[in-house]
Amino acid sequence: MPDTSFLDWPFLEPRHRRLAEEAEAWAAAHVPALADHHDVDGTCRRLAAGMGEAGFLAHAAPPDGRFDLRALCLLREIFARHHGLADFAFAMQGLGTGALTLFGSPTLKERVLPGVRAGRSLAAFALTEPEAGSDVAQLALTARPDGDGTVRLDGEKTWISNGGIADHYVVFARTGEAPGARGLSAYYVPADAPGLTVAERLDTIAPHPLARLRFENCRVPGENRIGEAGAGFKVAMAVLDVFRASVGAAALGFARRALDASLERARSRHLFGAPLAAMQLTQTSLAEMATAIDTAALHVYRAAWTRDAGAPRITREAAMAKMVATEAAQEVIDRAVQLHGGEGVRSGSIPETLYREIRALRIYEGATEVQKLVIARQIIA
Numbered sequence: 001m002p003d004t005s006f007l008d009w010p011f012l013e014p015r016h017r018r019l020a021e022e023a024e025a026w027a028a029a030h031v032p033a034l035a036d037h038h039d040v041d042g043t044c045r046r047l048a049a050g051m052g053e054a055g056f057l058a059h060a061a062p063p064d065g066r067f068d069l070r071a072l073c074l075l076r077e078i079f080a081r082h083h084g085l086a087d088f089a090f091a092m093q094g095l096g097t098g099a100l101t102l103f104g105s106p107t108l109k110e111r112v113l114p115g116v117r118a119g120r121s122l123a124a125f126a127l128t129e130p131e132a133g134s135d136v137a138q139l140a141l142t143a144r145p146d147g148d149g150t151v152r153l154d155g156e157k158t159w160i161s162n163g164g165i166a167d168h169y170v171v172f173a174r175t176g177e178a179p180g181a182r183g184l185s186a187y188y189v190p191a192d193a194p195g196l197t198v199a200e201r202l203d204t205i206a207p208h209p210l211a212r213l214r215f216e217n218c219r220v221p222g223e224n225r226i227g228e229a230g231a232g233f234k235v236a237m238a239v240l241d242v243f244r245a246s247v248g249a250a251a252l253g254f255a256r257r258a259l260d261a262s263l264e265r266a267r268s269r270h271l272f273g274a275p276l277a278a279m280q281l282t283q284t285s286l287a288e289m290a291t292a293i294d295t296a297a298l299h300v301y302r303a304a305w306t307r308d309a310g311a312p313r314i315t316r317e318a319a320m321a322k323m324v325a326t327e328a329a330q331e332v333i334d335r336a337v338q339l340h341g342g343e344g345v346r347s348g349s350i351p352e353t354l355y356r357e358i359r360a361l362r363i364y365e366g367a368t369e370v371q372k373l374v375i376a377r378q379i380i381a
């Protein structure tokens with residue numbers, strides 16, 4: 001059993017503890033039956049539908065438009081501990097509609113969010129391009145007025161999670177009100193919009209639905225814009241402020257699973273006539289893992305609590321939470337692999353699976369290097 005003492009920390013309230021219990025019970029009962037690594041797309045669809053039915057997706061796309069970031073983080077942590085795709089399916093419903101939740105028109109929200117909450121329609125966040133990943137202000141995909149109130153999108157997006165299976169995308173485009181970051185806008189684009197195609201599905205070391213998208217003369221109604229014209233950069237950053245802390249939470253879930261597996265291993269495996277756990281070398285490793293996990297959890301729930309308590313922006317706290325938790329998880333999982341010896345690199349073993357799962361979290365939604373830039377700018381300012 002994972003350490004759940006953090007649930008008593010003052011960052012959390014009784015409703016969070018109840019939610020954690022429910023999510024734990026649901027994940028233990030349902031995730032193994034819904035997950036199938038040979039069918040990643042189907043797994044994500046089934047998991048989203050199951051989470052929708054159980055009511056958890058209301059925390060990813062809240063009906064009142066107010067994120068309970070502590071709940072979001074708790075759910076990501078718990079789902080990640082059970083299965084990487086369970087976290088992924090949950091998180092994408094939120095990331096893919098975060099812009100709508102925060103800045104969408106009432107009509108658009110009413111049209112899109114109930115299906116997302118029910119897990120019937122799948123969402124995606126389309127920001128990254130082949131030539132613009134970390135440097136969002138350089139986005140090249142264009143959105144131009146095209147008469148009759150429609151807007152025409154042309155360009156490419158890549159590394160889009162849920163790409164290929166999503167029912168709709170929030171697409172960030174250059175609308176040109178001003179140069180750089182001040183000339184972008186966000187649009188809601190249904191997956192069946194004419195001119196939008198999946199150019200390529202992308203495979204990675206921890207497979208999940210991922211694609212490169214092509215927009216050629218792709219038309220959507222002008223009222224599909226989310227937020228003000230020219231405010232797309234700030235819309236993207238506001239969404240990332242929420243979800244970066246939650247990426248830290250997912251990393252925390254992976255790390256807790258690695259520590260659990262390591263404790264089990266340390267108790268059951270004998271070396272030189274004693275359990276591994278009796279060796280001081282092992283104890284050092286376990287102590288460092290547990291400390292890294294608590295440090296990560298403190299950052300994650302500090303960021304979440306700060307936002308829930310009403311801070312208008314948590315850019316610094318979210319960047320720290322993402323950076324600290326993902327880097328800590330990588331280290332914890334690497335130690336778990338080492339403690340497991342050959343078993344740690346056997347395909348399909350828990351440490352091996354976690355080792356593949358964690359790597360991308362240090363890259364997406366702002367690589368560790370970008371988080372350092374963000375933190376430095378905040379403290380210098």
Ligand code: COS
Binds near residue numbers: 181182
């Ligand atoms: N919330 C609201 N507004 C924000 C903001 C935030 N978190 N961060 C920046 N802004 C505002 C700034 O205040 C500035 O506003 P004004 O034009 O009114 O002054 C504007 O947005 C531009 O900000 P800045 O000058 O900092 O833009 P940069 O191009 O220098 O931003 C970074 C650089 C690295 C911070 C940004 O591009 C970034 O976060 N990149 C990583 C993106 C990412 O996560 N990619 C992965 C894809 S998602 S899987």
